[in-house]
Amino acid sequence: MEHKAVQVDQETWIAQAGIQDRTVAKSTIGNYLVSTVFLGLDHQWHAHGPPLLFETMVFGKEPLNERQERCTTWEEAEVMHENMCEEVRQHENKVVVRLLK
Numbered sequence: 001m002e003h004k005a006v007q008v009d010q011e012t013w014i015a016q017a018g019i020q021d022r023t024v025a026k027s028t029i030g031n032y033l034v035s036t037v038f039l040g041l042d043h044q045w046h047a048h049g050p051p052l053l054f055e056t057m058v059f060g061k062e063p064l065n066e067r068q069e070r071c072t073t074w075e076e077a078e079v080m081h082e083n084m085c086e087e088v089r090q091h092e093n094k095v096v097v098r099l100l101k
Helices: 010-017 074-100
Strands: 023-029 032-038 054-059 068-071
Antiparallel strands (some): 054 068
């Protein structure tokens, strides 16, 4: 399945927002949830740079709670999700090692 963002008018966006599954991936790792979604709106707040349409966010406890990254394409979002999951796994492994010492 091809995942390509296309520009639509506001009416179309509102009509599709409630029915369209915007989830790229969700992973539970220990006490953390890593979620990657299509935002549907450009979150690039600087004048220069590509549109930031996808977001990966971690939910759980500190220090990773609400850690987030954004990117432009679905393919980049899949990679970003896996990278964030790896970061959470490494953090969880460090916590386990500290508790065992």
